[in-house]
Every structure is written in structure tokens, then in C-alpha cells.
Amino acid sequence: MMLDSPYIYIIGRMGLLLISTIILVIFVISCIAYQIRIIARINKISQIREDFSYAMVHDMKTPLTTIFTALSFLHSGRLDDKPETKEKFFNVAKEEADRLLTLTNKLLTISKLENKKMKMECEKIALEPMLVRLTDKFKVKSHKPVSFEFDLQTPEIYADAEYIEEVFSNLIDNSIKYSKERVDIRISSSRNDLYSIIKIYDNGLGISEKDQRSIFNKYERAAAGSRSRRKKASGFGLGLNFVQQVIEAHKGKIFVNSIEGEFTEFIIYLPLMVKEL
Template sequence: TIIKRMGLLLIATVILMIFVIGCIVYQIKIIARQNKIAQLREDFSYAMIHDMKTPLSSITMCTSFLHSGRLDDKPEMKEKYFTIVENETDHLLALTNKILTLSKLENHKLEMNKKKISFEPIIEDLKEKFITKSDKPIHFTIDLKAKEVYVDEEFFKELMSNLIDNAIKYSKKSIEIKISSHYDDKYTIIKIYDNGMGISEKDQRTIFDKFERASATKRTKFGGATGFGLGLNYVYQVIEAHEGKIYVNSIEGDFTEFTLFIPKIMEEL
């Protein structure tokens, strides 16, 4: 009799309890997400400080030597120190510009100056650049059936540079990089393959996210590749700005291949 009389009240109580439990679960998820974001920011700050500290230390050391006058009678050594200062300054400027560019791309405040450009000279320039600066042997295989691509030349060159730099950074002792291109009905398709460390299935889901290196602190401390986790996010944002697509295919410990789909010029579609 009591249950019958209090039926509506009991039902209302159960519904209220379910609602309260749902709110608690939702609140726990929000707190967990906030903690994850806080950890990402902390790791990013550490990686940024670590990466900027090295070039700044080099610049400080070189300018100190140059200012002391001890290299005035050694022109070759003096020129070498000037070159180090210039290179490290360019490195810091490139990092700063990348962060600013990403911010503009995310807020859709950066317009692409797209035009049809020749693909091969860009690849050849990057090939020579990375072979010269790398302390590992690199072998490039170039197969460009698509000779031209409709892109913003400056951003496209930086995009390709990021992908090749990643291939070298996460490589084995000997590096094999294959770059190919071809057309289909709507897209210029570009593939960048390397025989490096590969990417796990779990990481493949997040590699294009901003500051994706949640383990940047740990990796840097134990001698892993340094960086902010901006490179692949930059690639993704530039491809998005070109209204294209990017996919990754990788087996951990074996290879990684990025495939870019860049729309052809509208008149050709």
C-alpha cells in the first residue's frame, strides 16, 4: 500500500538519482579533460624551453667570443661563429613564425596565394638541403608523374620540409625516403615514404593534433626527438587551407607513408 501511494515519488527519486549520477560522470570527464590539457601545456612549455634554450645558448656563446676580440686574427674561425649565429637565429625565427602561422590558420585569418607551380625544383632544393645538413646517410628516390601542383608555394615548401624533417628525425641509421606524385580526376596525389621508426596505431589517431606530443617531456629527457609537436599539425592545417586531405599509413618499427590529396586547379576539373 505504501509503495503504491509513493509510486510517483519513488519514480521521480530514481529519475533524479540517474540525472545526478549523469552530472557527476560528466563533471569527472570535464575534470579529466582539463587535466589532460594542463599536462599538454606543461609538456609543450618544457619542449619549447628546451628547444629554444639550445640555440639561445649557442648565440650567447658565439657573440661573447666575437665581442671579446679573441677571434680578430682568425678570420676563418670568426666567419664560422657568425654562421652559427645566423643559423640559430633563423631557427628561432622559423619556430616563432610557425606558431604564429598556425594560430592564423586555425582562426582562418591566413589566405593561401595558390597558383600552379613546378613540383620538381622544390623537391630537388629540399633534397640537397637535407642531404647537406644531415649527419646520417640519406637516399632519396623521386618519381614525379605529376609535375605541377596547385598550391601556395611558400606554405607547400614548408609542408614538404616538415614531412622530410620528420622522416629524418625518426629514422634509423640509414634513411630511405621515397617521394612520388600522380594525378587522378580531382586531385594531385603526393606520397612521402620513409623506412624509419614508424608510428603506432594509437599515435596515428592523434599525430595531427596540436601539441600532440603528450610524452614530449619524457622523450626529450631520455634522448628522444625534441620539438613542440607542431610540425604535423602545421601540415594538416595547410592541407585543410588548400581544401585537401592527408592520410598516414604506418607500421611501427618498419615504415611510415603520408599521402596528400591536393585539389587540382578548378578550370581543370
């Protein structure tokens, strides 16, 4: 039998095999690409864990060293005839111990909130006394001039007093930490039909659009880590994640509005009244 085109005949006979081979090659390439993505994700997670561990150890080492030094001086007796200096060393040790305890509690709280093991004990809270208490504390603690302005059109909110105060404390602390030589903070409250709305505005360093997309992520390095290294501010990305977790546990929402180099504003929406959280 004579064939006009043996190549077409051979391809026709092997067509099914060729198609099967092409499908298999595509499948293998897809598997390799998927494995590469998994490896890249694992490497990213490992890097985040490594950076977090380093930041955690660094942030714990500093207060522990300070506490150890203060206790050594107190135990040595060299300050027994200097009551004012002795009291100063004692207060430093106490403040650093409080800092470690706050960090530990924040980690435990985030873990409980993520696993839905924490219930918010909500009640009506007067905003002004809480905010005055917080602003007085930060005025004393801050090493730079800080001014606060209130515009509280809604005097009360419905929330867990302990955790919502910690939320405000974190946001005010960030405003001061990531600011210029002087920081002006404005806190306002209003309401609509469903929510109490609290806004915390500062004239600080601002947050880039890129960082705004991930600023609430746990162990977020772009917003917390890199800004910390540039601006010499401590922390490793737990504060804003804690804030978001607490607000969401209240069935609320939080947003950030910022222009880098100009201002940052956090906007919190808390339900007016929720029977059960």
C-alpha cells in the same frame, strides 16, 4: 479498517515519491559523472599546456644559449685573428636565430590558419626544382647518410609555393629525424581526375597504429613527445599539425600509412585547380 498487506499499501501511497526520488538520484549521479569528465578533460588540457610550455622553453633555451655563447666569443675579440673560426661561430648564431624565427612563424601561421585568417596564394608550381632544392639542403644538414629517389609522373602541382615547400620540408625533416642510421626517402607524384597526389616514403622507425590516430593533433605528445624522448629528437608536436592545417587550407587532404619499425608514408591530395581558396 484492516489491511491484508500494509507494506503494499504504504508503497502504493508513496509510489510517486519513490519514483521522483529515483529520478533525482539518477540525475545527481549523472551530474557528478559529467563533472568528473569535465575535470578529467581540464586536467588533460592543463597537462598538455604544461608539457608544451616546458618543451617550448626547452627548445628556445638551447638556441638562445648557443647564440649568446657565439656572440660573447665574437664580441670578446678572441677570434679576430681566426677568421675561419669567427665565421663558423657567426654561422652557428645565424642558424640558431633562423631556427627561432621559423618556430615563431610556425606558431603564428597555425594560429592564423585555425582562425581562417590566412589565404593561400596558389599557382602552378614545378615540383622537381623545389624538391631538388630541399633535398640538397637536407643532405648538407643531416648528420646521417640520406638518399632521395624521385618518381614524378606529375611534374606540376597547384599550391601556394611558400607554404607547400614548408610542408615538404617538415615531412622530409621528420623522415630524417625519426630514422635509423641510414634513411632512404622516396618522393612520388601522380594524379587522378580531381587531385595531384604526392607521396613521401621513408624506411625509418615507423609510427604505431595508436599514434597514427592522433599524430596530426596540435601539441601531440604520443607521436612527437614520447618518440622525441626515446629517439632524442627535438620538437613538441607542431610540425605535423602545421602540415595538416596548410593542406586543409588548400582544400586538400593528408593521410599517413605506416608500420612501426619498417616505414612511414605520407600521402597528400591537392586539388588540381581551385579558383578561390
